[in-house]
Amino acid sequence: MEIPLLTGGESKVYIALVELNESYIGNIIKNSKVSHSKIYDILKRLAEKGLVSSINKNGKKYFVAANPSRLNNLIDKEKDEIKSSQIKINEIVEILNSKKGSVKNEELVSSFEGINGMKTVLEMVIEDLKEDDVVLILGSPKINKNIGGYLKDWQKRRIKTKIKCKLLLDKDSISWNEEWWDISKRKKLTFTKRTESISPAYLVITKKMVATIYFSSKIYSFIIKNEDISLRYKNFFNELWKK
Incomplete structure (x- = not known):
């Protein structure tokens, strides 16, 4: 085949x-x-x-x-x-x-390269979320139009499913001044703050997963499925959110 x-x-x-x-x-x-x-x-x-x-x-x-x-x-x-x-x-x-073979051992870490690898990781995240779940995002890398378009589509699908998002933006990031984004804030589906620093990676944190994406000459994406590790990242994020 x-x-x-x-x-x-x-x-x-x-x-x-x-x-x-x-x-x-x-x-x-x-x-x-x-x-x-x-x-x-x-x-x-x-x-x-x-x-x-x-x-x-x-x-x-x-x-x-x-x-x-x-x-x-x-x-x-x-x-x-x-x-x-x-x-x-x-x-x-x-x-x-x-x-498809049955899973004998839980897959703890996966790594991918390129734009499609990044999309695979972020699709794994959104597919595991449901209404009223909260996803935490740290960082806002300078990216090209193709990636930016995908991230907007990802956010629109997240909002449509009524998944909440807390987003800590880098100090030099460009805001999305678009109606759909503003509406999601008014509906309390999206919460944003701006940090005084620049994150070395793009972090996406859920109850079960942590996705880490590095943007350089190539895109490197990693995802960890582990609730204990996710909790540590969540606590780290919340400390930054309070500042």
């Missing part, structure tokens, strides 16, 4: 990882039948597309497939083929979900 918008090798490796749930290089090569000389390059490309992350266990690197629903993000780059690709991908998502 070849997935639209992925190469043949990328399809084989991603499908193998979905079935394995998480694995080290040897098993991925065995199950995907992709050569050792190509496997690292393929995994890197899949990571840049937000489809694969990596974790370290006892000094050994394991790779994990993102949820098959992330395949839908690939369509954004192929608008001319969106109708046919959407239908095909939805079919594949159903097939892969039926094959």
Whole structure:
């Protein structure tokens, strides 16, 4: 089975990882039948597309497939083929979900690269939230229009779901002077303050997760699923909020 918008090798490796749930290089090569000389390059490309992350266990690197629903993000780059690709991908998502291995160990840390990796992390966050939950955000990096447009869309979906947000802006950040944003403040769905410093990263904190995104020449995104760690970050955020 070849997935639209992925190469043949990328399809084989991603499908193998979905079935394995998480694995080290040897098993991925065995199950995907992709050569050792190509496997690292393929995994890197899949990571840049937000489809694969990596974790370290006892000094050994394991790779994990993102949820098959992330395949839908690939369509954004192929608008001319969106109708046919959407239908095909939805079919594949159903097939892969039926094959997906059961989780033996909770995934604690995932890392991604690039814009699509950032989107994968933030989608993981918003999918785990529900009405009246509170998400805490620290930092407001200087970003390009494409990323800024996505973050606005993310916030609009958050507001539509009636998820509350407390946002600590960097001192040099540009405010969103837009009606939908102002309305969300009046409805007490959005609360903002400005700090006297510049955050080194973009932090998104929920009850269960902490997402950390670094914007430099490349975008590096990390997500931790751990309630104890989330609580520590929440307490740290609240101390800053009081100042």
